[in-house]
Amino acid sequence: xxxxxxxxxxxxxxxxxxxxxxxxxxxxxxxxxxxxxxxxxxxxxxxxxxxxxxxxxxxxxxxxxxxxxxxxxxxxxxxxxxxxxxxxxxxxxxxxxxxxxxxxxxxxxxxxxxxxxxxxxxxxxxxxxxxxxxxxxxxxxxxxxxxxxxxxxxxxxxxxxxxxxxxxxxxxxxxxxxxxxxxxxxxxxxxxxxxxxxxxxxxxxxxxxxxxxxxxxxxxxxxxxxxxxxxxxxxxxxxxxxxxxxxxxxxxxxxxxxxxxxxxxxxxxxxxxxxxxxxxxxxxxxxxxxxxxxxxxxxxxxxxxxxxxxxxxxxxxxxxxxxxxxx
Amino acid sequence: xxxxxxxxxxxxxxxxxxxxxxxxxxxxxxxxxxxxxxxxxxxxxxxxxxxxxxxxxxxxxxxxxxxxxxxxxxxxxxxxxxxxxxxxxxxxxxxxxxxxxxxxxxxxxxxxxxxxxxxxxxxxxxxxxxxxxxxxxxxxxxxxxxxxxxxxxxxxxxxxxxxxxxxxxxxxxxxxxxxxxxxxxxxxxxxxxxxxxxxxxxxxxxxxxxxxxxxxxxxxxxxxxxxxxxxxxxxxxxxxxxxxxxxxxxxxxxxxxxxxxxxxxxxxxxxxxxxxxxxxxxxxxxxxxxxxxxxxxxxxxxxxxxxxxxxxxxxxxxxxxxxxxxx
Numbered sequence: 001x002x003x004x005x006x007x008x009x010x011x012x013x014x015x016x017x018x019x020x021x022x023x024x025x026x027x028x029x030x031x032x033x034x035x036x037x038x039x040x041x042x043x044x045x046x047x048x049x050x051x052x053x054x055x056x057x058x059x060x061x062x063x064x065x066x067x068x069x070x071x072x073x074x075x076x077x078x079x080x081x082x083x084x085x086x087x088x089x090x091x092x093x094x095x096x097x098x099x100x101x102x103x104x105x106x107x108x109x110x111x112x113x114x115x116x117x118x119x120x121x122x123x124x125x126x127x128x129x130x131x132x133x134x135x136x137x138x139x140x141x142x143x144x145x146x147x148x149x150x151x152x153x154x155x156x157x158x159x160x161x162x163x164x165x166x167x168x169x170x171x172x173x174x175x176x177x178x179x180x181x182x183x184x185x186x187x188x189x190x191x192x193x194x195x196x197x198x199x200x201x202x203x204x205x206x207x208x209x210x211x212x213x214x215x216x217x218x219x220x221x222x223x224x225x226x227x228x229x230x231x232x233x234x235x236x237x238x239x240x241x242x243x244x245x246x247x248x249x250x251x252x253x254x255x256x257x258x259x260x261x262x263x264x265x266x267x268x269x270x271x272x273x274x275x276x277x278x279x280x281x282x283x284x285x286x287x288x289x290x291x292x293x294x295x296x297x298x299x300x301x302x303x304x305x306x307x308x309x310x311x312x313x314x315x316x317x318x319x320x321x322x323x324x325x326x327x
Numbered sequence: 328x329x330x331x332x333x334x335x336x337x338x339x340x341x342x343x344x345x346x347x348x349x350x351x352x353x354x355x356x357x358x359x360x361x362x363x364x365x366x367x368x369x370x371x372x373x374x375x376x377x378x379x380x381x382x383x384x385x386x387x388x389x390x391x392x393x394x395x396x397x398x399x400x401x402x403x404x405x406x407x408x409x410x411x412x413x414x415x416x417x418x419x420x421x422x423x424x425x426x427x428x429x430x431x432x433x434x435x436x437x438x439x440x441x442x443x444x445x446x447x448x449x450x451x452x453x454x455x456x457x458x459x460x461x462x463x464x465x466x467x468x469x470x471x472x473x474x475x476x477x478x479x480x481x482x483x484x485x486x487x488x489x490x491x492x493x494x495x496x497x498x499x500x501x502x503x504x505x506x507x508x509x510x511x512x513x514x515x516x517x518x519x520x521x522x523x524x525x526x527x528x529x530x531x532x533x534x535x536x537x538x539x540x541x542x543x544x545x546x547x548x549x550x551x552x553x554x555x556x557x558x559x560x561x562x563x564x565x566x567x568x569x570x571x572x573x574x575x576x577x578x579x580x581x582x583x584x585x586x587x588x589x590x591x592x593x594x595x596x597x598x599x600x601x602x603x604x605x606x607x608x609x610x611x612x613x614x615x616x617x618x619x620x621x622x623x624x625x626x627x628x629x630x631x632x633x634x635x636x637x638x639x640x641x642x643x644x645x646x647x648x649x650x651x652x653x654x
Contacts, residue, residue: 227572
């Protein structure tokens with residue numbers, strides 16, 4: 001981690017509670033603990049609680065091996081994490097609660113009643129949900145103004161993006177404070193001004209996927225070639241700058257110049273992309289067949305491990321490039 | 328470059344002519360020459376011809392510094408490039424002509440008449456155009472079956488993707504041979520089965536841009552936060568695997584499993600993304616203002632240099648990761 005900034009100092013008294021210690025919860029524990037915060041973990045399942053520490057230590061060892069953390073910091077991080085047997089104990093002195101339970105609306109509704117009852121009045125209640133708007137499980141809570149979504153990308157200890165999505169009744173100061181906390185722990189928070197299906201990340205991914213499926217369905221290209229267009233083309237730049245900066249740098253006088261040159265072409269193209277299409281069984285079968293021809297189903301797990309190692313390598317290389325070339 | 332493959336050997340007798348020595352033409356010269364092929368360059372502008380070699384040598388020195396090529400290979404590559412004073416000389420013994428002139432239909436139409444007249448009968452005529460279908464400038468040529476689009480991403484000596492787009496009358500063997508040539512020189516070719524506006528790359532980019540503009544216009548997020556969603560989220564994975572492989576690895580049983588879980592959500596989302604929108608002056612002004620608040624117009628060139636250095640770092644890191652972790 002870099003030296004403490006102002007926002008780090010403002011955040012120095014934060015105590016974190018994490019509810020649910022699946023993949024996402026354990027990864028969040030690493031995020032907060034490596035930044036120097038005390039983390040209390042709770043999971044309703046005894047088995048999950050019992051395995052959590054050894055799994056977190058294994059992940060910390062992994063990222064130390066991948067040159068993303070030194071061993072001393074990894075050890076110190078593990079020392080800041082404690083497992084609690086009771087929800088109430090975990091959240092009892094928390095300043096920030098990061099909820100990571102299953103994506104089940106009724107489970108979340110019941111849990112938030114307990115969190116709102118037991119967490120200190122000043123604590124923020126943040127959900128890791130990827131698609132449930134906070135308004136759907138916080139509406140009737142006395143403390144609903146301290147609730148919001150803080151949606152990470154899996155795994156947050158490698159991918160820094162966090163989407164902050166307030167409900168209509170979320171206090172603006174709660175959003176600001178959560179954004180400062182995410183900055184302080186080295187994540188990359190973004191703030192949505194309103195609830196919207198899919199938030200920002202999955203809406204962008206969905207738009208690209210819709211066109212990818214359309215190109216395959218219309219026989220323009222196969223799945224492997226569409227994948228190449230991203231992995232050997234668009235994705236290289238997008239790993240260090242977003243779509244607006246990309247087009248801003250792709251015309252001599254910046255983004256307005258780019259829009260004047262290419263806006264009409266993109267508008268015409270948008271009209272040919274405007275038919276929303278369901279992914280039909282025939283199309284899904286074709287895509288599944290093309291993917292399985294490249295990767296047998298029994299090899300999926302091995303390939304997921306490959307992906308995680310490559311992802312760690314991208315994150316480590318990006319950190320070096322930001323340091324050597326500039327952010 | 329790695330050791331010669333079968334397709335390298337099939338390509339050993341290729342002689343390349345490049346017509347137009349702007350940024351793209353010079354970068355193509357590096358691609359072919361570093362792979363061991365002789366390259367003849369022609370440009371209608373005397374000044375462009377005169378500066379071409381020194382600019383190419385500067386780029387070769389750059390990529391040698393960036394750890395992407397050793398100095399001996401860079402020197403040897405420069406030695407394989409010659410500048411021709413006449414179009415006819417450049418293409419006279421070519422097996423592959425890579426056209427890189429301005430994106431002006433009448434200029435291309437006139438040029439292809441000359442190329443088809445002067446290039447040996449067996450030579451492929453490939454256009455670097457980013458949006459003009461080959462059918463629009465090759466229709467009336469006796470040798471139209473040897474013409475196609477081979478659209479690179481700028482600069483091709485760093486970004487490997489090449490889109491091969493045949494006209495309806497392009498010989499399938501010409502497409503195959505061009506794909507083998509691009510493989511042999513270390514590019515990443517994809518093959519479109521038909522002409523379509525924007526080809527694949529710009530259609531995917533356009534779909535993502537349309538949603539990015541929509542999110543800003545609808546007040547969901549600002550441009551900087553939309554950029555973060557890509558640069559600190561989606562783009563990290565997309566720099567080494569495409570959208571289909573991404574979702575294939577994001578559900579326990581692969582892509583069909585993913586589609587069963589999330590297809591209905593994406594379909595609902597697609598319906599809210601289906602209105603094609605022109606980029607209005609008001610929206611463009613807002614985006615320009617947000618970008619200029621982060622980067623003054625006089626700093627655009629400096630930031631473009633930063634982008635090129637970061638891009639080279641991504642390419643170098645990706646090559647290391649592919650070697651150490653696997654492709």
